[in-house]
Amino acid sequence: MTTVDSASDTLRAATLTASYFDGQSAKAHTAQLQFSGDQLHIVGENIARNVKIRDVQWPERTRHGRRIAHLPGGGLVQTDDWAAWDAWQAAHGRHDSLVVKMQQSWRAVLASILLLVALLGAVYGWGLPILADVAVAATPQAIDVSLGESTLAAIDDSLMLPSQLSATEQRRIESAWQQAVDALAPAKTPRWTLVFRKSRIGPNAFALPGGTIVMTDELVKLVDGDTQVLTAVLAHELGHLEHRDGIRMLVQVAVLGSISSMLLGDFSTVLAAAPALLGQAQYSRAAEHQADVYSLRVLKAAHIAPSSMVKLFDKLAEQRSQGKPKAIEKPEDTLLGIAFASHPTDADRIAFFKQAQP
Numbered sequence: 220m221t222t223v224d225s226a227s228d229t230l231r232a233a234t235l236t237a238s239y240f241d242g243q244s245a246k247a248h249t250a251q252l253q254f255s256g257d258q259l260h261i262v263g264e265n266i267a268r269n270v271k272i273r274d275v276q277w278p279e280r281t282r283h284g285r286r287i288a289h290l291p292g293g294g295l296v297q298t299d300d301w302a303a304w305d306a307w308q309a310a311h312g313r314h315d316s317l318v319v320k321m322q323q324s325w326r327a328v329l330a331s332i333l334l335l336v337a338l339l340g341a342v343y344g345w346g347l348p349i350l351a352d353v354a355v356a357a358t359p360q361a362i363d364v365s366l367g368e369s370t371l372a373a374i375d376d377s378l379m380l381p382s383q384l385s386a387t388e389q390r391r392i393e394s395a396w397q398q399a400v401d402a403l404a405p406a407k408t409p410r411w412t413l414v415f416r417k418s419r420i421g422p423n424a425f426a427l428p429g430g431t432i433v434m435t436d437e438l439v440k441l442v443d444g445d446t447q448v449l450t451a452v453l454a455h456e457l458g459h460l461e462h463r464d465g466i467r468m469l470v471q472v473a474v475l476g477s478i479s480s481m482l483l484g485d486f487s488t489v490l491a492a493a494p495a496l497l498g499q500a501q502y503s504r505a506a507e508h509q510a511d512v513y514s515l516r517v518l519k520a521a522h523i524a525p526s527s528m529v530k531l532f533d534k535l536a537e538q539r540s541q542g543k544p545k546a547i548e549k550p551e552d553t554l555l556g557i558a559f560a561s562h563p564t565d566a567d568r569i570a571f572f573k574q575a576q577p
């Protein structure tokens with residue numbers, strides 16, 4: 220209601236017909252409600268009751284619905300004609316509290332949702348990486364190791380079989396890789412262990428928190444055992460280990476989950492699904508780029524052409540275009556969102572290695 224209400228509206232709104240219950244019997248009486256000074260008059264057949272307006276418990280109302288006001292000393296007045304009730308109240312300068320009005324206004328609801336999204340965006344884009352750095356630095360390496368072990372056990376259960384590569388072939392790949400790492404700065408590189416597996420997810424490689432790097436037989440076959448290409452992939456994975464990207468991603472997901480839970484008032488479990496999250500989430504573009512930069516450093520130190528990585532991207536693209544093995548479609552395959560070849564390579568990454576000087 221606003222000040223431009225017509226005079227007739229105001230007159231009609233002066234009194235309200237409602238049902239009155241005296242608080243003793245269950246019988247409803249028809250009564251006229253009227254404000255006068257600081258009093259509310261309730262008048263009907265054999266009814267004449269006056270109560271102080273401020274002693275009445277006025278309803279916190281929803282947009283549409285029955286209005287009930289409880290009277291001091293018992294009894295109540297009510298009506299299903301919510302529109303007439305609201306007009307009557309407004310005509311006497313009784314307006315809803317700001318909170319009720321805001322709850323009723325879709326615009327306000329929308330604005331608070333947008334504010335929440337903006338806040339989360341700011342935390343995610345700006346505050347979260349800083350927060351994650353602090354949290355990751357404070358997380359003991361032992362947590363990485365135990366998380367990596369349990370994740371590997373889960374992956375072995377569902378997606379992996381023992382490698383069919385010969386021990387000689389495994390040693391050949393590992394010693395070529397070891398040589399490349401040694402060329403970098405052995406004292407400063409993170410701890411790593413290389414393991415091979417025959418997999419149900421095709422050619423791939425990934426690093427788990429704690430230092431285990433898994434390489435699939437299918438990846439070795441895809442590049443015909445080319446140790447320079449395999450070294451480029453392993454160096455990328457070592458970059459993820461160097462930056463503790465696995466743990467960092469978990470921290471970010473956990474922090475973001477906690478913040479939105481707090482703001483949305485729902486304290487559901489956040490960390491229970493940590494190992495699953497590690498597989499389902501993907502590293503950010505920034506993390507992938509950092510790992511590529513690290514890979515390039517290893518390649519240069521070991522005098523391996525940066526184009527070795529391009530070779531791998533080409534092989535993967537070739538295989539995707541042939542449609543085998545089937546892309547990541549089955550739900551269990553999403554368990555490895557962090558794996559090297561599990562998502563399409565973007566042109567920027569290829570260009571990065573193409574343009575790099577040997």
Ligand SMILES: [Zn+2]
Binds near residue numbers: 455459507557558
């Ligand atoms: Zn990666």
